[in-house]
Amino acid sequence: MICLGIESTAHTLGIGIVDSKGTVLANAKKSFFPDEGIHPREAAVHHTKHAMELVSLALASAKIDAVDIDLISFSQGPGLSPSLKVGAVVARTLALELKKPILGVNHCVSHIEIGKLKTGVKDPIIVYASGGNTQIIGLSGEKYRVFGETLDIGIGNMIDKFARKVRLGNPGGPIIEKIAKKGKYIDMPYSIKGMDMSFSGLLTFAVNAFILKKEKIEDVCYSLQHNAYSMVVEVTERALSHTGKSEVLLTGGVAASKMLQGMLEVMCTERGAKFNVVPVDVAGDNGAMIAWQGLIEYEGGRRQKMTDTEPNPKWRTDEVEVGY
Numbered sequence: 001m002i003c004l005g006i007e008s009t010a011h012t013l014g015i016g017i018v019d020s021k022g023t024v025l026a027n028a029k030k031s032f033f034p035d036e037g038i039h040p041r042e043a044a045v046h047h048t049k050h051a052m053e054l055v056s057l058a059l060a061s062a063k064i065d066a067v068d069i070d071l072i073s074f075s076q077g078p079g080l081s082p083s084l085k086v087g088a089v090v091a092r093t094l095a096l097e098l099k100k101p102i103l104g105v106n107h108c109v110s111h112i113e114i115g116k117l118k119t120g121v122k123d124p125i126i127v128y129a130s131g132g133n134t135q136i137i138g139l140s141g142e143k144y145r146v147f148g149e150t151l152d153i154g155i156g157n158m159i160d161k162f163a164r165k166v167r168l169g170n171p172g173g174p175i176i177e178k179i180a181k182k183g184k185y186i187d188m189p190y191s192i193k194g195m196d197m198s199f200s201g202l203l204t205f206a207v208n209a210f211i212l213k214k215e216k217i218e219d220v221c222y223s224l225q226h227n228a229y230s231m232v233v234e235v236t237e238r239a240l241s242h243t244g245k246s247e248v249l250l251t252g253g254v255a256a257s258k259m260l261q262g263m264l265e266v267m268c269t270e271r272g273a274k275f276n277v278v279p280v281d282v283a284g285d286n287g288a289m290i291a292w293q294g295l296i297e298y299e300g301g302r303r304q305k306m307t308d309t310e311p312n313p314k315w316r317t318d319e320v321e322v323g324y
Contacts, residue, residue, distance in 0.1 A: 131160065132156070183220070
């Protein structure tokens with residue numbers, strides 16, 4: 001069975017094609033990164049402009065025809081409503097034209113399942129770190145339970161906002177990580193409340209440290225990353241201790257950070273847990289993870305009517321039944 005997946009939750013439009021064995025046949029995408037941050041309507045215009053171009057590119061890359069597709073899946077939520085609507089419209093159009101079934105899947109769970117596919121982990125504590133989300137998750141029963149999460153903004157969003165405010169460029173993650181290699185630690189806020197994290201105060205402090213206090217940019221970048229990632233590692237360690245699980249999976253766009261990887265690996269080694277990180281080519285938002293999630297759910301027996309394909313911008317990870 002072959003599925004075409006459409007990712008359109010935020011800045012990236014992705015079209016992926018995956019088969020039932022988990023082989024990624026194509027993973028085409030285009031991203032929208034304006035200097036002043038994402039405007040939802042502008043992102044939707046970007047996705048609309050490139051949708052059919054990327055579908056054609058993905059089919060060509062997979063070396064198949066549209067009629068060879070057995071299933072259409074799309075990111076139904078969470079995300080920016082205008083962007084989600086573009087993906088839903090493209091998915092409905094393809095499903096109707098090709099007379100194929102359609103499934104809307106959860107973006108966050110898709111990040112988890114592509115990570116499990118690519119690393120082979122069975123029952124990990126999941127560190128889901130991306131632009132819009134930061135959650136520490138574990139499977140319990142037939143749902144992914146959120147043990148801790150951000151109370152305000154996602155860690156990736158926080159990093160990108162800092163980079164924009166101090167004129168480093170966008171996206172900020174790779175730039176900040178490179179600059180931070182030459183920095184040393186300066187004291188910054190560290191905000192954990194129970195099992196939840198807060199990044200907005202750290203962001204404000206870091207911006208003011210550079211602009212008002214004239215701290216060196218390399219020191220600010222290093223300290224910003226250090227404290228943000230330390231919060232994530234602390235909550236992850238607590239979740240490991242609470243659940244007794246022995247694996248950790250790092251997934252989402254921020255999984256590409258070598259500093260975060262290194263800090264989590266040290267913690268896992270000290271606790272005797274196995275650390276795994278999703279490959280960088282499927283770490284950020286992409287269509288292949290949506291296609292794979294669609295296959296998992298369809299082959300698990302889930303079906304969806306066309307009337308049930310409206311986007312759900314606030315669809316939480318822990319609302320998804322995963323008893324497939």
